[in-house]
Amino acid sequence: MNTETIKIFDTTLRDGEQSPGASMNTEEKIQIAAQLERLGVDIIEAGFAAASPGDFDAIDKIAQRITGSTVCSLARAIDADIKAAGEAIAKAKHQRIHTFIATSPIHMEPKLKMTPDEVIRRAVHAVEYARTFVEDVEFSCEDAGRSDIGFLKEISDAVIEAGATTINLPDTVGFRLPFEIGAMVKEMSEYTKGRAIISVHNHNDLGLGVANSLEAVMNGARQVECTINGLGERAGNAALEEIVMALKVRSDVFGGLDTNINTKEIYPTSRLIATITGIEPQPNKAIVGKNAFAHESGIHQDGVLKHKETYEIIRPQDIGLDLSDTLVLGKHPGRAAFKDKLAKLGFTLDDEALNRAFERFKILADRKKDIYDDDIRALVTNEMTKATQVYEIVSLQLMDCSEGVPSAAVKIRTQEGEVMDASIGGGTIDAVFKAIDRITGYAGRLDEYRVKSVSEGKDALANVTVKVSFNDEPSIIGHGLHLDTMLASARAYIGALNSYLSMEGKLKERPHKVIL
Ligand code: KIV
Ligand code: ZN
Numbered sequence: 001m002n003t004e005t006i007k008i009f010d011t012t013l014r015d016g017e018q019s020p021g022a023s024m025n026t027e028e029k030i031q032i033a034a035q036l037e038r039l040g041v042d043i044i045e046a047g048f049a050a051a052s053p054g055d056f057d058a059i060d061k062i063a064q065r066i067t068g069s070t071v072c073s074l075a076r077a078i079d080a081d082i083k084a085a086g087e088a089i090a091k092a093k094h095q096r097i098h099t100f101i102a103t104s105p106i107h108m109e110p111k112l113k114m115t116p117d118e119v120i121r122r123a124v125h126a127v128e129y130a131r132t133f134v135e136d137v138e139f140s141c142e143d144a145g146r147s148d149i150g151f152l153k154e155i156s157d158a159v160i161e162a163g164a165t166t167i168n169l170p171d172t173v174g175f176r177l178p179f180e181i182g183a184m185v186k187e188m189s190e191y192t193k194g195r196a197i198i199s200v201h202n203h204n205d206l207g208l209g210v211a212n213s214l215e216a217v218m219n220g221a222r223q224v225e226c227t228i229n230g231l232g233e234r235a236g237n238a239a240l241e242e243i244v245m246a247l248k249v250r251s252d253v254f255g256g257l258d259t260n261i262n263t264k265e266i267y268p269t270s271r272l273i274a275t276i277t278g279i280e281p282q283p284n285k286a287i288v289g290k291n292a293f294a295h296e297s298g299i300h301q302d303g304v305l306k307h308k309e310t311y312e313i314i315r316p317q318d319i320g321l322d323l324s325d326t327l328v329l330g331k332h333p334g335r336a337a338f339k340d341k342l343a344k345l346g347f348t349l350d351d352e353a354l355n356r357a358f359e360r361f362k363i364l365a366d367r368k369k370d371i372y373d374d375d376i377r378a379l380v381t382n383e384m385t386k387a388t389q390v391y392e393i394v395s396l397q398l399m400d401c402s403e404g405v406p407s408a409a410v411k412i413r414t415q416e417g418e419v420m421d422a423s424i425g426g427g428t429i430d431a432v433f434k435a436i437d438r439i440t441g442y443a444g445r446l447d448e449y450r451v452k453s454v455s456e457g458k459d460a461l462a463n464v465t466v467k468v469s470f471n472d473e474p475s476i477i478g479h480g481l482h483l484d485t486m487l488a489s490a491r492a493y494i495g496a497l498n499s500y501l502s503m504e505g506k507l508k509e510r511p512h513k514v515i516l
Pocket of ligand 1: 074201
């Protein structure tokens with residue numbers, strides 16, 4: 001049987017980052033890209049270069065690091081966007097520009113205020129211009145799901161002629177049902193056969209993103225755009241792990257169609273994304289949810305004990321989940337055992353990062369009774385994704401009593417030495433963040449604050465995620481990890497500030513006086 005490969009185009013770093021609360025710093029994006037490469041995705045959409053200097057910088061760094069996957073940037077059909085995309089991916093071994101314009105009446109008329117002919121002209125120019133940077137150009141008909149099929153054919157002819165090699169048909173608002181997507185993809189893939197690859201990008205507004213993607217594959221799509229854990233704008237995108245595992249588990253139906261994904265990297269990738277974004281998959285989420293392999297009822301447990309396949313269609317180890325190994329190591333493992341554990345969890349660290357992670361692990365092991373895989377993941381991810389430490393929390397002292405005024409004294413290591421200051425606040429967190437503001441000179445606006453325990457037990461690590469806006473610019477995410485929730489909060493706040501300062505030119509603008 002001839003095997004055809006379905007290209008997996010991962011857009012976790014672009015559409016996924018558009019999930020509310022999912023923005024990531026450059027270091028985090030680089031780590032995610034490296035993991036996506038290990039996972040075996042064909043194309044990594046690393047971001048939208050023209051969106052901000054931070055996005056550009058992250059794509060540029062990913063382009064320099066990734067060699068196994070194609071690195072792609074999104075660009076509107078606008079010269080400035082395409083130029084930014086071309087420059088951001090210029091150092092990648094395999095490069096792609098993904099340009100798009102809307103093709104549905106409801107987008108062309110009220111939103112773009114353009115006629116269909118103008119849209120075609122703009123699309124052709126965008127593709128021609130993109131081809132001056134790269135050979136691999138993808139063109140997306142935004143809102144293809146609600147576009148006229150005749151118009152989709154007309155614009156596809158024009159952009160293929162201009163040099164596009166992939167035509168993407170997004171169901172941008174997740175409106176279509178599987179049979180409708182199937183019909184559209186069948187007609188378009190037959191129409192463009194031998195001239196371009198048909199791709200799909202299905203949003204999940206009706207919970208049909210994955211079903212629509214599979215139906216598209218059945219009908220000729222040879223590229224699927226998707227995200228880890230189904231992250232994405234609004235209700236998200238089709239989940240990569242569900243599409244890939246459906247193709248694998250039901251190879252009897254999809255016979256001859258395969259992907260380049262190493263499914264054993266699915267679970268580590270899902271955990272990395274959840275740890276970094278702070279967005280956990282729902283417990284009953286297919287493939288990667290906490291309960292996806294938990295058998296609760298007695299009848300099911302009995303069946304599984306007798307013969308696993310009575311109630312299991314996927315073996316946990318096929319997605320890289322080792323259920324027998326949740327409790328980690330002894331109390332005082334050596335560095336070699338720790339390194340071995342990290343390798344099992346999918347982390348490869350250079351010596352310096354390994355030493356730092358090991359030091360943090362030892363401190364944790366002294367204070368926490370049981371340490372789980374998730375603790376290790378959180379700890380290492382936190383270590384690996386730190387932006388340059390312009391500021392670092394040295395110590396924190398709190399006074400919070402129901403009767404009195406909450407106050408916090410914070411000592412911070414700065415580039416000029418250690419500085420201490422204190423503040424009162426409406427509550428303890430308010431006092432802590434204000435004390436930090438007094439030292440750094442930034443009055444951050446807290447847009448979001450979340451705290452989550454990493455694993456189990458009263459002594460669980462607290463994982464705090466904050467979104468903070470500095471100088472009224474778009475908010476930046478920060479993570480803090482500690483057994484003490486207040487210290488984790490302070491670290492998260494400082495983490496956001498360090499990420500902000502790691503952006504191009506920001507360090508130069510650093511204020512030198514404290515806020516009084
Ligand atoms: O949903 C969508 O239409 C998109 C395009 C930019 C591909 O994300
Ligand atoms: Zn999208």
